[in-house]
Amino acid sequence: MYLTDEAQAYADQHTTPESALLARLNRETHVQLLHARMLSGHAQGRLLSMLSHMVRPRRVLELGTFTGYSALCLAEGMAEDGLLHTVEQNAELESRIRRYVREAGQEHRIQLHIGDARNVLGGLAETWDLVFIDADKINNDTYYELVLPQVRPGGFLLIDNVLWGDKVLPSYSPKASDKDTFAVRAFNDKVQADERVENVFLPLRDGLLLVRKR
Numbered sequence: 078m079y080l081t082d083e084a085q086a087y088a089d090q091h092t093t094p095e096s097a098l099l100a101r102l103n104r105e106t107h108v109q110l111l112h113a114r115m116l117s118g119h120a121q122g123r124l125l126s127m128l129s130h131m132v133r134p135r136r137v138l139e140l141g142t143f144t145g146y147s148a149l150c151l152a153e154g155m156a157e158d159g160l161l162h163t164v165e166q167n168a169e170l171e172s173r174i175r176r177y178v179r180e181a182g183q184e185h186r187i188q189l190h191i192g193d194a195r196n197v198l199g200g201l202a203e204t205w206d207l208v209f210i211d212a213d214k215i216n217n218d219t220y221y222e223l224v225l226p227q228v229r230p231g232g233f234l235l236i237d238n239v240l241w242g243d244k245v246l247p248s249y250s251p252k253a254s255d256k257d258t259f260a261v262r263a264f265n266d267k268v269q270a271d272e273r274v275e276n277v278f279l280p281l282r283d284g285l286l287l288v289r290k291r
């Protein structure tokens with residue numbers, strides 16, 4: 078069930094505000110870039126930060142950096158010796174991401190990789206405490222299968238946009254050519270049946286799937 082605008086505004090007003098830096102990054106992304114709604118934004122950003130504070134991860138992986146908003150949120154809750162690897166294929170975003178990571182004083186804790194996540198992942202020999210999958214949705218399952226063996230037992234994965242603009246709902250009839258929608262639906266169904274994990278589907282924003290590896 079969707080929140081009314083009034084209820085959404087009330088929820089936002091009772092969620093800790095973004096830092097001035099995140100607010101600036103959010104605004105700048107919306108003013109200067111196409112597809113700015115891909116950015117996690119205030120409520121989801123605070124949730125990512127809160128989850129990270131709960132987990133206190135030492136190793137975090139993010140697939141799909143965009144302008145760096147969610148990476149900065151996830152880094153907030155890392156352990157003191159924590160390190161976040163984030164992967165973005167669009168090289169045009171690199172200088173902006175690095176500028177904000179530097180301004181946030183997080184250069185030593187956030188490592189940016191420019192390239193296709195499928196290629197970069199093979200070179201990262203880490204055991205992940207927390208993984209945020211937020212790249213090209215058609216490859217959710219590829220990323221999940223590549224990463225799950227490297228997640229520690231009891232570790233977490235978060236997968237964004239699992240509602241996919243409500244196109245995953247049974248009442249919606251996608252065109253046969255809408256491969257993204259079929260992929261997101263199949264991925265959600267697969268995780269639901271996957272004995273290796275426990276999962277909670279959070280209908281926040283465009284849907285966030287919380288997954289814990291058993």
Ligand SMILES: C[S@@+](CC[C@H](N)C(=O)[O-])C[C@H]1O[C@@H](n2cnc3c(N)ncnc32)[C@H](O)[C@@H]1O
Binds near residue numbers: 143166211212
């Ligand atoms: C939804 S946005 C990420 C938003 C960001 N995580 C946030 O919450 O602010 C998806 C990003 O994934 C990147 N991307 C798409 N396919 C990719 C791939 N195969 N490898 C790495 N990055 C990819 C896109 O360029 C885009 O910047």
